[in-house]
Amino acid sequence: MNVALFVFATTFLASAVEAIEMVTIVIGVGATRGWRSTIIGAAAGFGVLAVVVGAAGAALTRFPIDSLRVVVGGLLLVFGLQWFRKGVVRVAARGLAGLGQLDTEDADVWTGPGIDWTAFVLAFKAVVLEGLEIAFIVVSFGAAANTARTEYGPALIGGVGAIVVIGGIGLSARQAVGRIPRSLLQLVVGVMLTTFGTFWSMEGLGVSWPAGDGAILGLLALYAAVAFGYTEIQRRRIAVLRAAIS
Amino acid sequence: MIRRVGSWLFGFARFWYEFVIGDDPLMALGVATALGATAILLRSGHNAWWLTPPLVIVVLGVSIRRMSPG
Numbered sequence: 001m002n003v004a005l006f007v008f009a010t011t012f013l014a015s016a017v018e019a020i021e022m023v024t025i026v027i028g029v030g031a032t033r034g035w036r037s038t039i040i041g042a043a044a045g046f047g048v049l050a051v052v053v054g055a056a057g058a059a060l061t062r063f064p065i066d067s068l069r070v071v072v073g074g075l076l077l078v079f080g081l082q083w084f085r086k087g088v089v090r091v092a093a094r095g096l097a098g099l100g101q102l103d104t105e106d107a108d109v110w111t112g113p114g115i116d117w118t119a120f121v122l123a124f125k126a127v128v129l130e131g132l133e134i135a136f137i138v139v140s141f142g143a144a145a146n147t148a149r150t151e152y153g154p155a156l157i158g159g160v161g162a163i164v165v166i167g168g169i170g171l172s173a174r175q176a177v178g179r180i181p182r183s184l185l186q187l188v189v190g191v192m193l194t195t196f197g198t199f200w201s202m203e204g205l206g207v208s209w210p211a212g213d214g215a216i217l218g219l220l221a222l223y224a225a226v227a228f229g230y231t232e233i234q235r236r237r238i239a240v241l242r243a244a245i246s
Numbered sequence: 247m248i249r250r251v252g253s254w255l256f257g258f259a260r261f262w263y264e265f266v267i268g269d270d271p272l273m274a275l276g277v278a279t280a281l282g283a284t285a286i287l288l289r290s291g292h293n294a295w296w297l298t299p300p301l302v303i304v305v306l307g308v309s310i311r312r313m314s315p316g
Binding site: 070074075077078079081082084085088089117118121194198201202205206207208209210215219222223226230234237238 | 261264266268270273277278288294295298299302303305307313314
């Protein structure tokens with residue numbers, strides 16, 4: 001296979017994995033908190049990313065990405081757990097009421113005049129961290145492709161192409177995501193933020209995950225099972241309370 | 247001017263408090279403890295990938311219980 005094509009395909013696939021994480025968070029936060037601040041946060045993240053990548057260039061691989069993973073992962077984990085908990089409590093209390101309708105009644109949807117900084121920060125951090133990881137992949141694969149000359153062009157097309165393709169798929173799913181009841185959506189996004197937060201923070205600390213990036217799916221399955229179990233326990237607790245009152 | 251800067255700083259601090267601590271400090275404390283313990287185990291040569299997820303699940307369960315009425 002042609003070296004340039006091989007670099008493009010490898011970079012595209014590796015970047016697509018990171019882009020899925022980025023787009024999942026941005027779409028989940030946008031659907032839960034509102035789109036305006038989420039899009040501004042994501043755009044600001046891409047702006048910062050462009051400046052950092054443009055200034056550092058090939059020296060980017062010396063950036064302390066592990067420290068960034070610990071900070072961003074830790075913050076996503078504590079925030080994700082808050083949504084996880086609220087989601088469990090709300091789904092247990094309301095069930096799947098509102099499924100298939102555009103639900104706009106929820107305390108967590110930003111209705112204020114200015115920026116919703118929570119949505120902004122979540123989208124910004126996801127774009128900067130995952131965008132930096134894609135930039136690392138581009139630089140690493142581009143430089144390692146050939147000992148005689150580098151292949152940054154195909155690597156760059158592969159990295160940017162992955163963001164565009166995955167971003168496009170995410171945007172096309174926006175409408176469908178918006179029809180999920182907010183209480184359930186908050187639980188789902190809480191589970192996802194907790195999954196990525198756990199994975200990134202521990203990877204940044206130096207943990208070597210069994211199955212590498214595949215551990216994300218394992219964590220997701222574990223936390224989804226926990227969400228189901230805690231929701232059931234909470235539902236029964238509410239039923240007992242209601243029976244005691246009536 | 248000073249009042250405006252002070253108000254901005256207060257708002258900034260309050261935002262991060264809400265973001266990290268929220269309405270139950272237990273979860274931030276639990277996450278910090280889990281990550282700290284993982285870091286200590288890593289330094290002593292143990293690949294402690296198994297520590298944080300169960301601790302997170304326990305802390306979440308306790309927090310849900312604390313948030314529930316009754």
